[in-house]
Amino acid sequence: MSLVAPATVWKVSGESRTEAPDLVAVEEPLEIRLGFGPANDRQQRPVSVTMRTPGHDEELAMGFLFTEGIIQQRTDIVSCRHCVQDSQKEGNVLRVELHPSVVVDWARLERNTFTSSSCGLCGKATIEAVMALTPGPIQADFSVKPTTLHALPGRVRETQRAFAYTGGLHAAALFDADGKLLLIREDIGRHNALDKLIGAAFWQNWLPLSQFGVFLSGRIGVELVQKSWLAGVPFLAAVGAPSSLAVQMAQEAGMTLAGFVRDERFNLYSEPERVDEQVVREISAT
Known part of the structure; x- marks a missing residue:
């Protein structure tokens, strides 16, 4: 499935206007439905609708369900497939069949909508909600060099x-201590790209990701730290800036948070010891 779609644009330069073909990132809704309950009384219920770039939809669903605390292991999933009900929804409805033993706490799921930065009083409650789903602060022997x-x-x-064609897609990449890229996923939504990445790692039984870092192509919101924490990621780096709540959550998680990673520089907001201090000193001295 293509990540891009053709479009006609009018390019304006100074006083002139020129018509030209172009490409834009594809954006379509994905409805995630759950099949759940005992074998003799299966039920179906929609759990989320997200605007995403088609592709790796199964990984997106698994990453979302894992970071929402609904599934914990591969055996929790019986099947994951697209539904075809009518031409309007073809390819945009995904049904995940859960194992009959999986109990979905719908009340907790509905409460677990992490608030945005527009809420000035919810930071502590947001972090506490995530901590309730994790084993606590991340303990990982993982470090990188600044050059990495x-x-x-x-x-x-x-x-x-x-991205090269459209400039409209975010990326989430999994890297090791040497900077080798093991997985990369793209999507028009930052959180979707990370869900796809975590979903892929989940399906390969790589979780927790205690020996890897995650690199993001945009800014760092609290929901991205939350997802990374649940996946056990000790090091989260991004081209853009983190929010105040993202920094606060990273500190609680024991996660190293690096922002503005571009142009041979970056800022560390938490757990700076995971960046080789001796190398940093040598660079600073030159």
């Missing part, structure tokens, strides 16, 4: 073919 982080934006950009 400096190289990540370029390496990730080289793999983003759809």
